[in-house]
Amino acid sequence: MPIDVQLMMLDPDLPVPAYAHPGDAGADLLAAEAAEIPAGGWVIVRTGIAIALPDGYVGLVHPRSGLAARLGVTVLNAPGTVDSGYRGEIRVNLINHGPAPAKIERGDRIAQLVVQRVERAAFAVTDTLDVTSRGAGGHGSTGGHSALAE
Numbered sequence: 108m109p110i111d112v113q114l115m116m117l118d119p120d121l122p123v124p125a126y127a128h129p130g131d132a133g134a135d136l137l138a139a140e141a142a143e144i145p146a147g148g149w150v151i152v153r154t155g156i157a158i159a160l161p162d163g164y165v166g167l168v169h170p171r172s173g174l175a176a177r178l179g180v181t182v183l184n185a186p187g188t189v190d191s192g193y194r195g196e197i198r199v200n201l202i203n204h205g206p207a208p209a210k211i212e213r214g215d216r217i218a219q220l221v222v223q224r225v226e227r228a229a230f231a232v233t234d235t236l237d238v239t240s241r242g243a244g245g246h247g248s249t250g251g252h253s254a255l256a257e
Contacts, residue, residue: 110161112222117196118155124220133169133219136199142211144203149183151198152217160191160222167221168199174217179205182218189220 114123117139124134139155160166166189170181183202199218203209211217241249 110164110222112161113159115157115159116155117157118153121155121214124156131219133221135171135216136168136197136218136220138199138211138213138215138217141213142201144180144201144209144211146203146206146208149200149202150211151200152211154197154199154217157194157196158189159194160189162191163225164191165189165223165225166197167223168197169219169221171216171218174201178209179203180209180211186221187218191225 116123121137121139124136126134136154136156139153142150142152144150158166168182168185168187168189170185174180180201180203183200187200189197197220201211201217
């Protein structure tokens with residue numbers, strides 16, 4: 108069941124964010140301006156929209172796989188977080204991992220917005236934690252890649 112999200116079009120000449128296909132998790136975010144991202148550099152690109160998410164929800168700004176595969180461009184702080192209390196323009200921090208400058212044109216699909224429910228944690232200070240099979244192992248401790256020592 109869809110949730111109602113208020114949307115303010117800061118750039119009324121752009122289309123409203125939409126899901127490209129039935130069943131898609133993310134709605135496309137479009138560039139409200141042209142930008143050139145140097146190889147190894149990053150830029151923040153305006154989307155021309157602001158939203159009001161209901162309390163208990165978050166908007167997660169995810170990269171687009173086509174931009175990453177074709178240009179080496181992805182979201183620098185992936186996923187970006189749009190909190191329910193934020194009312195400013197959604198902007199996307201894009202980084203170019205590719206070998207050449209990447210051009211973004213106004214109207215290009217640059218990211219996707221996934222809206223999800225959020226659970227709030229009640230943190231309880233303790234002196235011990237329960238024991239698990241993984242324990243404190245992290246950063247490659249479970250292997251899974253031939254270059255990692257098992």
